[in-house]
Every structure is written in C-alpha cells, then in structure tokens.
Amino acid sequence: MPSPPGGFEVPLWRALAVFRMASLAYVCVLAVRDADRYAHPYAVAALVFVMIIWTGVTAIGYARPAWRRWPLLLADLGVVLAIVLATPWVVGRTALTHGVPTMGVAWMAGPVLAWAVSGGRRRGTVAALLVAGADLATRERIGQSSFTGVILMLLAGVVVGHVARLAADAEERLQRAVELEAATRERERLARNIHDSVLQVLALVQRRGADLPGEAGELARLAGEQEAALRALIAGGGPATASLPAGPEAVDLRTLLSRYASSAVALSAPATPVPLPRRVAGELAAATGAALDNVGRHAGGRAWVLIEDEGATVTVSIRDEGPGIPAGRLAEAAAQGRLGVTQSIRGRVSDLGGTVRIVSAPDAGTEIELTVPRAVR
Helix, strand or coil: CCCCCCHHHHHHHHHHHHHHHHHHHHHHHHHHHCHHHCCCHHHHHHHHHHHHHHHHHHHHHHCCHHHCCHHHHHHHHHHHHHHHHCHHHHHCHHHHHCCCCCCCHHHHHHHHHHHHHHHCHHHHHHHHHHHHHHHHHCCCCCCHHHHHHHHHHHHHHHHHHHHHHHHHHHHHHHHHHHHHHHHHHHHHHHHHHHHHCHHHHHHHHHHHHCCCCHHHHHHHHHHHHHHHHHHHHHHHHHHHHHCCCCCCCEEEHHHHHHHHCCCCEEEECCCCCCEEEHHHHHHHHHHHHHHHHHHHHHHCCCEEEEEEECCCEEEEEEEECCCCCCCCHHHHHHHCCCCHHHHHHHHHHHHCCCEEEEEECCCCCEEEEEEEECCCC
16 A cells, blocks of 8 residues: 655654643743742743744644645744744843743743754754744853854754655655555566467467458458557556656667567667657657558568667667668659658657658668757757
C-alpha cells in the first residue's frame, strides 16, 4: 500500500508538538519562580495563558496536513514575535538586566521548527533570523550568551529543515518504488495470462497460415506481427518508462518505436532508456513510421530499425533489402505531389533541426538515417 502523503513527516510534527508542550511547561515553572521579580506580574500571567492557548491551537492545527499552510505558519510566527517583543514591558528592563529570562525562552523556537519541517532549510533559516532578531531587540546589552542562543536557533532551523527534506525525498522515492513494483507485478500477471491464451493463438495462426495464398496468408502475417508486438510490450514496455528522468516532457523513444516491431520489422535499441523531449520523440517516431510505410509499399520484405543514442544527438536508421530508389525518383515524386519523403520524413526532421541521409542503390536496398539533436531550440 502506498504511504499517505506526508507520512514520513508525521513523526516530526508530533515531535514538534511535544517540544512546544515541554518548553511551555518550562516557561510556566520560570513564571512561578520569578513572579515577584516581574514589573507586571498579571501581564505575565496573561501572556502565559495566551501561550497555553496557542500551544493547543498549533498542536491541533499542525496535526492536520491541510492546515500546514502559510496562514497558520505566519500566524504562529506573528504570535511568538508579539510575545517576545512584549517581554521588556511585562518583565521589565531592570529584571532583564539582573538575569531574569525572557518570556519566550525555548518556547519561541516553535515556529522556527514548524517552518523548517514545512519548507526545509531555507524557510527554517528565515524564521530563525526573524525570531532571533526580535529576541536581540528586547535586550539592552548583547553579550556572548545572547549570540549563543541565536546560533543554536539557526542550527535548529537548518538541521531540522534538512532532516525534513530528506524525509520528503525518501517518501517520494518509496512511493515511486511501490508504484513500480505494483506495475511490474500487474504486468507479469497479464503476461502469464496473455502467454497462455492470446500469444499461443496468434502463434498458431501464424504457423498454419504462413504458406497459404491470398487473404489467409495475409491474416497469418498480421497475426505474426501482433504476436511480436505483444511480446515486445510484455518484455519491456513497463519498466522502460518507469526509469526515465523525472518531468512530464521526458519520453523514452524506445517505447514509441516498439509499436512498429513485428515479424517483418526488427527493432534494435540500447538497453537503457533513450529520453527525448515529448515533441521531438513524437515527430521522430512519426518520421520513422512514414519510412516504414514506404518500405511496406515499395520494398516489401523485412526491415531493420536501429536506435543510436550519441549523447547530444539521437539517430534512427531504417534499412530494407528492397529494389532501391532509382535516381531522380524522389524529385519526380515531389513534382507529382507525392510528398511522403519530402514532408513526412524530411520536413519533420528538418523542423527539429536534424538531418536526413538516404543511401540507396539499385537492387541493394535503402537505408534512411534520421538524426535529431536531443535539445531542440
């Protein structure tokens, strides 16, 4: 079963709630201990009550994934900043000078950790700088201990944010692994069923009808092509696309060209994916299909398709053993309005910034090389 969204972050949010409650208890202990030293003890009591209420609100709010958004994050930071900035008035400058702790103490690190868990290192650092700046603004004298607190808060924001991002990345990878495993199992199950039924029937039709004349022989040939296509799909259709780089525009050229594989068309491709931008892969596959269509109409027999990944460019070669293209035939066909090679092949590849090379000789077959750059401007 796939893990729920944010599943790896749930323990972090729970730990944050525990931290805020524990730090709130510490604030309450200090408030009782130093009650007689505060300039406005009743105001201190009111702020402690607000901190208790807000700790409960954040515990409930952050427990719900839908609420872990900017409204609650900004409100959390605003409440803490207000309490920190109120410290000089409610506690008193004299008490602070004599070592009485500020109102926030450790509790004011709550929004820093919340921002770090929700957005990573950068967001945690921003929150830490804001809270630390407010804390420093309440002090008349800034010493080494003041900067120690600032550094600790910054480290907390960075470390917790980093851990949160690692957890999110781990969850995403686990999700992809689970989906891939489920797809692989389903493909294997379908492969067993197809092998036991459809493939065996197609193979039987192809074998018994291969030597029959007329439409029966044509049906046998089509059955053989469909058997080869199904076998190619079962053997490599699923995992190939799963291992592509992330992003909606990445398409494995092997997957698009595999549909042309049959008993009459042999496809040779690298063992690893050949990712191309979606438009480039689609146009290159269409040009390859047009070339194979010409082979079927004019050359007959078998054809071979080879995919070569050369890094900056990708080349698809289509070769047949037909009678070849007579000299001047392509120009004559274009003049007659038959633009299969000119538009369907050359036009598509040229629009992609690629090149088409056609090598043909009488009774020696034809080879068409389609080369396109991987990145099209």
